[in-house]
Amino acid sequence: MTTIQPSSTDATIDALLPADLLARMDERAPGYDRDNAFFQEDFDELRATGFLDIAVPVEYGGHGLGLDQVSRAIGRIAYVAPATALAVNMHVYWTGVAADLLRAGDESGRFILEEAAAGKVFAALHGEAGNDIPLLLSSSSAERVDGGWKINGHKIFGSLSPVWDLAGFHAMDTSDPQDPRVVHGFLRRDTEGLEIVDTWDTLGMRATQSHDTVLADAVADDDLVIRVCPPGFGGADLFQVAVFAWALVDFAAVYHGIARRAFDLTVAGMPKKTSVALTRSMAHHPEVQHNVAEMRIALDASQALLERTADDWATGVEHADWPVRLVATRHRVINESYGVVDRAMDLTGGAGAFKRSRMEQIFRDARMGRFHPGNTLLAHELIGKLCLGIDPDDALRWG
DSSP states (O other): OOOOOOOHHHHHHHHHSOHHHHHHHHHHHHHHHHHTOOOHHHHHHHHHHTGGGTTSOGGGTSOOOOHHHHHHHHHHHHHHOHHHHHHHHHHHHHHHHHHHHHHTTOOTTHHHHHHHHTTOOEEEEOBOTTOSSTTTSOSSEEEEETTEEEEEEEEEEETTTTTOSEEEEEEEEOSSTTSOEEEEEEEETTOTTEEEEOOOOOSSOGGGOOEEEEEEEEEEEGGGEEEEEOSSGGGOOHHHHHHHHHHHHHHHHHHHHHHHHHHHHHHHHGGGOOOTTOSSOGGGOHHHHHHHHHHHHHHHHHHHHHHHHHHHHHTTOOOTTHHHHHHHHHHHHHHHHHHHHHHHHHHHGGGGGSTTSHHHHHHHHHHGGGGSSSOHHHHHHHHHHHHHTOOTTOSSOOO
16 A cells, blocks of 8 residues: 655644643643633643644744644644634634635735734634624624724623633624624724623533623724625625634534544443443444444544535635535534534443543533534525525515
């Protein structure tokens, strides 16, 4: 058989995520989860290796990797430390978006790369209670003031709350009811009127420390505003689609990594599991074999879809239906990962209910996948409408 030599990007990822670092992250993850604590040691070590700059172009001092390779790297972290992977991606995806814009000749995100190169950490403030179409609509308000925009709103799921320096937001300017606009920009942590509220005590992904952020007349300077555009899909351009690409594909990579860990733990555990009704291990039980086979089939199919989508985006394939492909990838991969973890827990049995079991944490972390943008309600609506030629921005949403 021909030996395939590793690519230079594989070597880069190996250098950014050495085996000993991954082992330490694996060891620390249960403690962060138990204590509901931020993954500070993981963060410090990832910053030291240069991982935070994985998508920053080489000319800005980064490693210049595209979505295809970054998603693989995020999956490696998720295999040992899911919350660390999910939260770090919130910084990485902004640098990836800015890099892709720059490659397309759009310099509107250049300041993101400059700030990242200077060591600044980015976060995302797009989550809002009661808004099921994030990024394209907003329950937060934007009012034009001298030199910027005054923002009021309550943002949720603000990962990296303990360490971020700049956070991306979106808010609606409704000063002209006939021509509303969505303002996309960034706020610095020390902005007057910005308050991080400690709210994060959740089912899973506890180490992300994704606290609420309250904005009360917080002003975003014009030089930190990247878009002012119409709401909905009609106002979307490469910026919004790139955010969907980097966020949704890497979300999928996180949960695929979780599912791979659940599968490996299951395969390693079944030959050691016994029953008084069997003369050999539970690995010989036909339903164990059935479930393991279903898990492997789901993982392989999900990996193929995830890699195809990431590779196509990174190589610039011009699909006319990119929104469909991105949302479908996120939906399918995360849902399949959810199912794999469920099967793993079934086969683990009662031992998986105890906090001492790694499967218990994996099970809870996997639950969080369904809360990310592009959940089953929005995914089916959006994909169905776009495939049927129905305008997703139609004011009469249904009927």
